Amino acid sequence: MRFPASVDTQPYWDALDAGELRVQRCTACGTWRHYPRPMCTACHDFGHAWLPVSGAGTVHSWTVTHQSPLPGFTEAVPFVLVTVDMAEGIRMLGLLKDLDPDRLHIGLPVRASVETVPGGEPQPVFRPV
Ligand SMILES: [Zn+2]
Numbered sequence: 473m474r475f476p477a478s479v480d481t482q483p484y485w486d487a488l489d490a491g492e493l494r495v496q497r498c499t500a501c502g503t504w505r506h507y508p509r510p511m512c513t514a515c516h517d518f519g520h521a522w523l524p525v526s527g528a529g530t531v532h533s534w535t536v537t538h539q540s541p542l543p544g545f546t547e548a549v550p551f552v553l554v555t556v557d558m559a560e561g562i563r564m565l566g567l568l569k570d571l572d573p574d575r576l577h578i579g580l581p582v583r584a585s586v587e588t589v590p591g592g593e594p595q596p597v598f599r600p601v
Contacts, residue, residue, distance in 0.1 A: 480508045483522045488594040491586050494522040495562060506562040527584040529556040529598070532563060536573050544591030551590075554598055556582055566596035 477485050487494035496505045500517035504525070511518055532555040540549055552568040554576075567589055568582070582598040589595045 480510055484508055487522065487524075488586055488596075491594065493525055493527060493584055493586055493596055495525050495560065496520040497523045497560075504558075504560040504562045506558075506564060525562075525584070526559050528601075529558040529564070529582055529584065531555075531568075531576065531578055531580040531582060531598075532557045533578065534568065534573075534576055542591060544589070548590040552576065554582070556584070556598055558584075564596055566598050568598050570599045 484494065496508050497503070497520060498505065498512040498515060498517055499519035499521055501512060501515040503512055503514040505512060505520070512520070534552055534554040536550055536552050537545075538550050540546055540551075545551070550573075552571075552573050554566060554568045556564050556566065558564055564584070566584060568576070581601040583601050584596045584598050586594050587597040589597065
């Protein structure tokens, strides 16, 4: 399931469809910004480019989902959603794979990739490094 795109978010979804994780970066001051928005919160400039991110980050927080009404995810429970502090200074949300939730901790190094998740959409997926 994908949230409706807007003029500000369509390039994000297009990049995921191409298997890339791209994020807005202000062309005036270089600040990365996510989620997508029309104006830089650091310098208030409207200029930006969609650039690939490193994929490197650390776990900020997580939740283990045991019930989901979302198509495709109903059978995927339990699954772990993490918020990740990316090396670029932004925070992203995605699935965590290949780790027992009992071993999860704040600051765990992870790396993002783009994968098709339950429900059939390409999304950021994180794995421990
Ligand atoms: Zn800026």
